[in-house]
Amino acid sequence: MTKTTDFEVLGKKDTRSGFGEGLLEIGRKNKDVVALCADLTGSLKMGDFKAEFPDRFFQVGIAEANMMGMAAGMTVGGKIPFTGTFANFSTSRVYDQIRQSIAYSKKNVKICASHAGLTLGEDGATHQVLEDIGMMKMLPNMTVIVPCDFNQTKQATMAIADLEGPVYLRFGRPAVPIFVKPDADFQIGKADVLIEGSDVTIIACGHLVWKAIEAAQELSLSGISAEVINMHTIKPLDAEAILKSVGKTGCVVTAEEHMLNGGLGDSVAQVLGQNLPSPQEYVGVNDTFGESGTPAELMTKYGIDTVNVVEAAKNVLSRK
Amino acid sequence: MENQQLIDIATQVRRDIVRMVAAVSSGHPGGSLGCADFLTLLYFEVMKNDASNFKMDGINEDVFYLSNGHISPVLYSVLARSGHFPVAELATFRKLSSRLQGHPATDKKIPGVRMASGSLGQGLSCGIGTAVVKKMNGDDSLVYTLHGDGELQEGQIWEAAIYAAANNVDNLIATIDYNGRQIDGDLEDVLSLGNLSQKWQAFGWEVLEMNGHDMDDMRNTIAKAKSFVGKEKPIVIIMTTEMGQGVNYMMGTHKWHGAAPNDEQLANALGQLKETLGDY
Numbered sequence: 125m126t127k128t129t130d131f132e133v134l135g136k137k138d139t140r141s142g143f144g145e146g147l148l149e150i151g152r153k154n155k156d157v158v159a160l161c162a163d164l165t166g167s168l169k170m171g172d173f174k175a176e177f178p179d180r181f182f183q184v185g186i187a188e189a190n191m192m193g194m195a196a197g198m199t200v201g202g203k204i205p206f207t208g209t210f211a212n213f214s215t216s217r218v219y220d221q222i223r224q225s226i227a228y229s230k231k232n233v234k235i236c237a238s239h240a241g242l243t244l245g246e247d248g249a250t251h252q253v254l255e256d257i258g259m260m261k262m263l264p265n266m267t268v269i270v271p272c273d274f275n276q277t278k279q280a281t282m283a284i285a286d287l288e289g290p291v292y293l294r295f296g297r298p299a300v301p302i303f304v305k306p307d308a309d310f311q312i313g314k315a316d317v318l319i320e321g322s323d324v325t326i327i328a329c330g331h332l333v334w335k336a337i338e339a340a341q342e343l344s345l346s347g348i349s350a351e352v353i354n355m356h357t358i359k360p361l362d363a364e365a366i367l368k369s370v371g372k373t374g375c376v377v378t379a380e381e382h383m384l385n386g387g388l389g390d391s392v393a394q395v396l397g398q399n400l401p402s403p404q405e406y407v408g409v410n411d412t413f414g415e416s417g418t419p420a421e422l423m424t425k426y427g428i429d430t431v432n433v434v435e436a437a438k439n440v441l442s443r444k
Numbered sequence: 445m446e447n448q449q450l451i452d453i454a455t456q457v458r459r460d461i462v463r464m465v466a467a468v469s470s471g472h473p474g475g476s477l478g479c480a481d482f483l484t485l486l487y488f489e490v491m492k493n494d495a496s497n498f499k500m501d502g503i504n505e506d507v508f509y510l511s512n513g514h515i516s517p518v519l520y521s522v523l524a525r526s527g528h529f530p531v532a533e534l535a536t537f538r539k540l541s542s543r544l545q546g547h548p549a550t551d552k553k554i555p556g557v558r559m560a561s562g563s564l565g566q567g568l569s570c571g572i573g574t575a576v577v578k579k580m581n582g583d584d585s586l587v588y589t590l591h592g593d594g595e596l597q598e599g600q601i602w603e604a605a606i607y608a609a610a611n612n613v614d615n616l617i618a619t620i621d622y623n624g625r626q627i628d629g630d631l632e633d634v635l636s637l638g639n640l641s642q643k644w645q646a647f648g649w650e651v652l653e654m655n656g657h658d659m660d661d662m663r664n665t666i667a668k669a670k671s672f673v674g675k676e677k678p679i680v681i682i683m684t685t686e687m688g689q690g691v692n693y694m695m696g697t698h699k700w701h702g703a704a705p706n707d708e709q710l711a712n713a714l715g716q717l718k719e720t721l722g723d724y
Binding site (some may be wrong): 129160172179180182185187189190191192193195196197198199200201202203205221223225228229230232284424 | 500501502503507509547550551558559560561562563566567569571572573574575576577578580581583599602603604606607610614671722
């Protein structure tokens with residue numbers, strides 16, 4: 125029987141702060157790293173980088189399209205630009221700029237996006253982007269990473285500096301449990317099997333990874349052995365990890381703070397559909413915009429909480 | 445370089461342009477013909493760049509971005525004629541698997557192209573990014589960008605204009621191809637830009653004007669623009685041109701913005717453009 129207590133919770137922090145710390149640390153190690161921000165330095169936790177490297181920090185104002193174009197241009201000359209703004213303004217607002225100047229042109233730009241999903245909270249649906257993973261994973265050349273906690277976001281921020289090519293890094297606003305070890309080895313494109321199980325596979329990303337761990341504990345009380353995989357890299361997807369796990373369990377639940385259309389669940393279904401058709405249940409937002417509320421209230425209302433993962437797991441087991 | 449030499453090159457570039465678009469019955473000859481003189485001068489006299497050894501990073505050489513990517517025929521011809529790649533490759537323009545895509549792209553690694561363009565309004569931001577990095581690198585070479593006048597209707601241009609002025613990006617020379625025409629008609633009818641010179645001045649740019657078909661005027665104006673480098677203001681040149689310049693029936697109208705000549709029209713055009721360097 126697996127318990128969440130098997131995971132040492134190292135505290136609670138927002139993933140965006142992991143980005144801020146990671147950016148500062150990689151900035152110290154790699155002098156080619158530069159950062160651009162569209163008037164959200166505090167929200168993105170980029171203040172420390174700005175203070176230590178004022179000459180490598182570019183405040184572009186509320187002009188995200190220009191920021192993306194500038195970032196693309198800065199790679200010509202050898203820099204590694206990290207752009208920072210909310211996820212909505214990092215993607216849907218500037219999709220064409222990213223598509224042409226960054227993805228198609230294959231520029232070494234790191235698009236770092238905070239306040240993704242419903243857990244942005246009270247600001248409401250205008251800011252709660254739930255389509256960004258889909259938009260970004262559809263772009264050729266783009267790597268898409270959704271880390272699960274503070275430590276992993278920090279590790280991912282540092283890792284992407286060494287990956288040549290465009291990257292979308294998605295993180296969030298609320299404080300969430302930290303359970304990835306600070307010295308863990310983060311490998312882009314390599315899923316982490318957090319809990320081994322035999323009855324059902326739960327594949328999650330971002331804030332839903334902790335919910336999946338909680339769900340696994342609850343399921344174990346009912347005698348259900350759930351395997352939990354942290355799929356922090358949506359693209360390139362670790363198909364091998366999916367097939368290995370679902371080959372063993374025979375069914376899968378995917379869980380994400382994103383639209384069902386176009387998200388992690390779709391990517392997993394594609395792998396399974398082609399290689400190992402298996403019952404799948406989805407935890408995510410079903411074709412609707414969000415609204416104002418606390419992060420916890422919103423996760424409950426829109427069905428992306430622990431209880432929803434548990435329910436999905438039971439449903440999918442009944443379809444085996 | 446002697447003016448006549450430049451004019452001869454530009455005339456051959458114009459032949460290349462009409463032959464390229466006619467061969468595939470698609471492409472944008474009008475603006476391409478209008479910018480042939482400017483790009484010839486830029487690549488054969490003004491810019492410091494190594495055509496035979498193209499490097500994506502552009503360090504210690506002048507970098508050019510074609511923001512109005514639809515006039516790719518003129519860029520490809522000038523790049524080929526200046527030694528970036530074999531002139532014979534111009535025959536592949538817009539054909540399957542060609543490095544010469546309908547709009548410039550980097551994915552097939554055509555020497556001379558550092559950024560995809562075609563979706564308008566993005567090149568000024570890219571140019572500013574590169575210009576800023578040149579300063580960081582202590583690289584005193586320059587960044588040149590070219591934009592259509594209709595392209596200035598895109599909002600991103602003005603985001604970039606604000607940034608460059610506020611941050612003293614004074615190692616970039618943007619040029620506007622001010623031909624007054626766009627696909628749907630005259631720019632004044634489609635969406636007037638008002639007083640373009642005053643607009644750029646109000647945005648904090650050093651504004652120069654030149655005739656895009658007069659080599660001496662362009663040479664002098666670009667020299668003047670370069671004299672403003674390092675003076676803490678971004679520089680824009682409003683270049684008056686004639687869409688379709690060099691082919692009489694393509695001038696005085698917007699109709700050849702994005703239409704290719706048929707065989708008969710091609711023969712007519714070639715009859716007006718002397719073969720100076722040898723056709724590809």
